[in-house]
Amino acid sequence: MSARTPLTLARFVAKLERRAPLPDRERAALLALPVETRRHDAARELIREGERPWRCSMVESGVISSCRILRDGSRQILSFHLPGDMVDLQSALMPVADRSAHALSAVTIVSVAQDDLMALAVRFPAILRALWFDTLTDAAIQREWTINVGRRTARARTAHLLLEFASRMEAIGLLVDDSFEFPITQAGLADALGLTHVHTNRMVQWLRSQHYIRTVGRMVTIENWAEMRKLSGFDRAYLHPEGPRAGPAA
Amino acid sequence: MSARTPLTLARFVAKLERRAPLPDRERAALLALPVETRRHDAARELIREGERPWRCSMVESGVISSCRILRDGSRQILSFHLPGDMVDLQSALMPVADRSAHALSAVTIVSVAQDDLMALAVRFPAILRALWFDTLTDAAIQREWTINVGRRTARARTAHLLLEFASRMEAIGLLVDDSFEFPITQAGLADALGLTHVHTNRMVQWLRSQHYIRTVGRMVTIENWAEMRKLSGFDRAYLHPEGPRAGPAA
DNA sequence: CGAAGTTTTGAGGACCTTCAAAAGTTGTGG
DNA sequence: CCACAACTTTTGAAGGTCCTCAAAACTTCG
Numbered sequence: 001m002s003a004r005t006p007l008t009l010a011r012f013v014a015k016l017e018r019r020a021p022l023p024d025r026e027r028a029a030l031l032a033l034p035v036e037t038r039r040h041d042a043a044r045e046l047i048r049e050g051e052r053p054w055r056c057s058m059v060e061s062g063v064i065s066s067c068r069i070l071r072d073g074s075r076q077i078l079s080f081h082l083p084g085d086m087v088d089l090q091s092a093l094m095p096v097a098d099r100s101a102h103a104l105s106a107v108t109i110v111s112v113a114q115d116d117l118m119a120l121a122v123r124f125p126a127i128l129r130a131l132w133f134d135t136l137t138d139a140a141i142q143r144e145w146t147i148n149v150g151r152r153t154a155r156a157r158t159a160h161l162l163l164e165f166a167s168r169m170e171a172i173g174l175l176v177d178d179s180f181e182f183p184i185t186q187a188g189l190a191d192a193l194g195l196t197h198v199h200t201n202r203m204v205q206w207l208r209s210q211h212y213i214r215t216v217g218r219m220v221t222i223e224n225w226a227e228m229r230k231l232s233g234f235d236r237a238y239l240h241p242e243g244p245r246a247g248p249a250a
Numbered sequence: 251m252s253a254r255t256p257l258t259l260a261r262f263v264a265k266l267e268r269r270a271p272l273p274d275r276e277r278a279a280l281l282a283l284p285v286e287t288r289r290h291d292a293a294r295e296l297i298r299e300g301e302r303p304w305r306c307s308m309v310e311s312g313v314i315s316s317c318r319i320l321r322d323g324s325r326q327i328l329s330f331h332l333p334g335d336m337v338d339l340q341s342a343l344m345p346v347a348d349r350s351a352h353a354l355s356a357v358t359i360v361s362v363a364q365d366d367l368m369a370l371a372v373r374f375p376a377i378l379r380a381l382w383f384d385t386l387t388d389a390a391i392q393r394e395w396t397i398n399v400g401r402r403t404a405r406a407r408t409a410h411l412l413l414e415f416a417s418r419m420e421a422i423g424l425l426v427d428d429s430f431e432f433p434i435t436q437a438g439l440a441d442a443l444g445l446t447h448v449h450t451n452r453m454v455q456w457l458r459s460q461h462y463i464r465t466v467g468r469m470v471t472i473e474n475w476a477e478m479r480k481l482s483g484f485d486r487a488y489l490h491p492e493g494p495r496a497g498p499a500a
Numbered sequence: 501c502g503a504a505g506t507t508t509t510g511a512g513g514a515c516c517t518t519c520a521a522a523a524g525t526t527g528t529g530g
Numbered sequence: 531c532c533a534c535a536a537c538t539t540t541t542g543a544a545g546g547t548c549c550t551c552a553a554a555a556c557t558t559c560g
Contacts, residue, residue: 068397071483076401078393093383122375132382133343139389143328147318150399150444151326194400199516449548
C-alpha cells in the first residue's frame with residue numbers, strides 16, 4: 001500500500017478475513033468507514049487509564065503495548081498490538097479504559113468513531129460476529145499470558161513470549177528469515193513477563209548461549225524453533241489462525 | 251425459583267440485564283430457548299481440553315473452574331464460573347475447547363445448543379451485543395488475573411482473589427454477612443494464584459492472623475475489607491457492574 | 501473406625517529480586 | 531565527526547520470597 005493511498009481498516013479486515021471471509025457487502029461497509037489517520041513517535045502514551053475514548057484504533061504500522069501501573073509503581077504489560085490489531089475494540093462497549101496504551105515504536109494509527117463501528121455492527125450481524133470473534137481471540141491470548149506468568153519458569157516464560165510474538169508477526173508477513181523486529185527494551189519485556197529487568201536480561205543471555213535465539217539491535221532471530229517450543233510448551237493453536245466455526249451468521 | 255419450575259437461562263439473562271435491560275422481545279427469545287438441565291457431583295470434569303463442545307453451559311448453582319494442565323503436570327486455574335455465568339460462551343465461535351472445566355462443588359447446569367444461541371444472536375443484534383459484552387467482562391477479569399500473578403506478592407495476590415470472589419458472590423446475592431462459600435481446597439486456590447499449596451496455606455494463615463479473614467470449613471468471611479483492599483489493590487471497577495455504554499444497539 | 505483427603509509444620513535450597521555500578525549503545529548538538 | 535548525555539544492557543553480590551520434600555495433625559466420609 002503506497003503512502004499516498006488513503007488509509008482504511010484494510011489490515012484489520014484482512015485479519016478478520018484470515019479467519020473467515022466476510023460477505024462483499026460487509027467488507028465494503030467496513031472499508032468505507034470514515035477514518036482518521038495519525039502518526040505518533042515511540043513512547044507516546046495513546047490511551048490513559050480512566051479515559052473515556054470515543055474512537056477505536058487500529059494499528060496500521062508499528063507496535064503498541066497496553067499496560068496497568070500498580071500503586072507501588074510496578075507495571076504489568078497486558079498485551080501487544082501488532083499491525084492489523086485493534087487496540088481498544090473493548091471501548092466500543094465499555095466506557096472507561098481500564099489500562100493505558102503506549103507506542104513502542106513509531107506508529108501509524110487508523111481510528112474510527114465507536115458509534116460508526118457499532119452502527120455497522122448492528123446493521124450487519126456478520127460484522128458484530130467478526131468483532132466478537134476478535135475479542136475471543138484476544139481473550140485466548142490473555143489466558144495464555146496468565147498461564148505464562150502463573151506457571152512457567154522465567155526461562156520458559158521468556159521463550160514463550162518470543163515465540164508468540166514471532167508467530168503473530170509471521171501471520172502478518174513481518175517475519176523474514178525467522179527474524180522480526182522486537183521494538184521493546186528488556187525492561188519492557190520484563191514488565192510483560194512479570195520479572196525484573198535484571199533477571200530478564202539473564203534469561204535472554206541464556207537463550208542466546210543455547211543458540212535458541214540471536215539478537216542484533218532490536219531484531220530477534222529464532223534460531224531453534226524446536227528447542228524453543230520444547231522449552232516453553234508453546235503451541236500456536238491459541239492464536240486461532242484457523243478462524244471461527246461455521247455458523248448461522250457465516 | 252422452586253425446584254419444580256423448568257429451568258431456563260434466567261440467571262444468565264439477569265446477569266446480562268444487571269448491565270443494561272434487554273428489550274422484552276429479546277429477553278423472551280432467550281428465555282424460550284430449548285435447554286437441557288444436568289446435575290453433576292463435585293470434581294466432575296465437564297469439558298476436556300481439545301473437545302469440540304456443541305452446547306453452551308450456564309451455571310445454575312454451584313461453582314465451576316476452568317484450567318489448563320501443562321506438560322509438567324502443573325495446573326493453572328484460569329477462571330471461576332459462578333451462578334449465572336456462562337462456562338463456555340467462547341465455544342459458540344471457537345470449535346475446540348482450549349481448557350478444561352471442572353465442577354468445584356455439586357452443580358446444576360443449564361445448557362443450550364450453540365446453533366440455537368447463535369441463530370438468536372444473528373436475529374437480534376442486541377443479544378449478540380450482550381453476549382459480546384459478557385465476553386469483554388470476562389476478558390477484563392482475565393487481565394486482572396494476569397496482573398495478579400504477574401506483579402503482586404503472594405499475600406496481595408491471595409487477598410485479591412478472595413475479594414474478587416466475594417464481590418462476585420455479592421453481585422448475585424450469595425454474600426451474607428460478609429461470608430460466602432468458597433468451594434475450593436487450598437491446593438486449588440494455589441493453582442489459581444500461581445503458588446504452591448504450601449505457600450498458599452501460609453498466606454491464608456497470615457490473613458487470618460491479621461484478622462483480615464476468618465474461615466470455618468468452606469465458608470470464608472471477610473473481616474476487614476479496608477485492609478484487604480489496601481493490601482491487594484483491589485478495585486471492583488474491572489468487574490464492570492455498571493453495564494455497557496449506551497449505543498446504537500441499546 | 502479406618503481410609504482418603506486436606507491443612508499444617510519444618511527444614512533446606514533454588515529461583516528470582518534488590519541494590520549498585522560498570523560497560524555498551526543511541527541520539528543530539530556543537 | 532566528535533563529545534556528551536541519556537538510555538539500555540550487563541555484571542556482581544547478597545538476600546528474601548517462594549519452592550521442594552517430607553511428614554504430622556486434622557477433617558471428612560463411608
